[in-house]
Amino acid sequence: MFKPARIQDNAQVEGPIVATGGCRGEAGGPGPADPLAEARERLRRFGPRALSDAELLGWVLDARAGADPFAAARGLLATLPLTDLAAGPATRLAALPGLGPARARRLLAALELGRRAAVPVPVAGLLVRRPEDLAGVLRDEFRGLDRERFIALYLDARHRVRALETVSIGSLNASLVHPREVFKPAIALSAAAVIVAHNHPSGDPRPSGDDLELTGRLDKCGELLGIALLDHLVVGDADITSIREYGWPAPTHG
Numbered sequence: 001m002f003k004p005a006r007i008q009d010n011a012q013v014e015g016p017i018v019a020t021g022g023c024r025g026e027a028g029g030p031g032p033a034d035p036l037a038e039a040r041e042r043l044r045r046f047g048p049r050a051l052s053d054a055e056l057l058g059w060v061l062d063a064r065a066g067a068d069p070f071a072a073a074r075g076l077l078a079t080l081p082l083t084d085l086a087a088g089p090a091t092r093l094a095a096l097p098g099l100g101p102a103r104a105r106r107l108l109a110a111l112e113l114g115r116r117a118a119v120p121v122p123v124a125g126l127l128v129r130r131p132e133d134l135a136g137v138l139r140d141e142f143r144g145l146d147r148e149r150f151i152a153l154y155l156d157a158r159h160r161v162r163a164l165e166t167v168s169i170g171s172l173n174a175s176l177v178h179p180r181e182v183f184k185p186a187i188a189l190s191a192a193a194v195i196v197a198h199n200h201p202s203g204d205p206r207p208s209g210d211d212l213e214l215t216g217r218l219d220k221c222g223e224l225l226g227i228a229l230l231d232h233l234v235v236g237d238a239d240i241t242s243i244r245e246y247g248w249p250a251p252t253h254g
Contacts, residue, residue: 036069053082060110061103072098086111087144115140126161128153128195131233131242137164142199142235150177150198154191155230162189167196177214179221186227194222197233197240205236207243216249 042050058073076085076098085093085107093104123137134153141151141164148170154163167181186194196218198211207215215232222229232243243249 036063039070053077057082057107060107061099062106083144086115087146115143123153123161123164128155128159128161128230131231131240131244134195134197134233135240138197138233138235138240141197145199146201148198148201150196152182152185153195153197154186154189155193155195157192159193159230162191179218182218183221183225183227187225191227193228193230194218195230195233197235199235203237205234205239205241207232207234207241207246211243212247212249215243219249 039051039055048056052070054070054074054077057077058070061073061076063069063073076096079096090101090104090108093099093107094101096104099107126133126137128134137153142149150167150170152165152167153161154165156162163185165185168177170176182194182196185191196215211232211234215229218232219229230244234241234243
């Protein structure tokens with residue numbers, strides 16, 4: 001049985017990145033003749049963990065041979081930490097010096113692939129008996145986001161996850177959600193039940209009045225469709241709150 005609980009727990013340049021200045025030591029001697037080749041050899045011998053953040057980022061952004069092919073990547077990391085780069089969005093990244101729309105898309109795609117490869121808990125087939133079973137998935141889905149994202153998990157009759165879908169991505173403090181966007185995939189998947197979740201960028205996991213009102217609407221729609229809404233989880237910085245435990249909204253009529 002599913003038992004609710006609180007879970008503890010400037011210019012946009014699209015060409016190659018090529019630095020204009022050379023790299024020299026304190027004694028005035030020349031730096032490495034081909035830093036790109038040197039980094040490539042370390043990658044071949046020791047793998048990607050032997051490379052610096054700037055070298056990895058430079059390759060994602062299509063670094064080319066030059067006096068210092070990773071200078072632009074280092075400058076970008078000095079402007080924005082790697083964790084903030086991963087948070088996007090694309091329009092914000094595209095405005096950073098040395099990026100532009102194409103590179104911003106490439107960077108976000110690479111970071112998302114890395115995130116998916118590091119997912120600690122497989123989603124498909126996950127058996128959900130209580131909210132704690134979703135803690136790892138939700139932490140990973142909402143990590144580093146600076147705006148609200150609303151997701152839905154679609155379960156079979158045994159409460160195993162069949163799919164996870166993003167329903168909407170909102171502003172810094174609000175996410176607009178329509179019930180049809182939640183239940184349309186549920187119908188297509190022949191799901192027996194749904195769990196919805198969203199994050200609070202403020203870090204406070206307490207449900208708002210709007211969260212409770214939306215939960216009541218989704219519950220009513222699920223009842224009409226014969227697809228149970230098991231819970232609505234609100235993700236904060238440290239805790240995840242189950243609205244089922246917090247106080248399920250009273251049924252609405254009319």
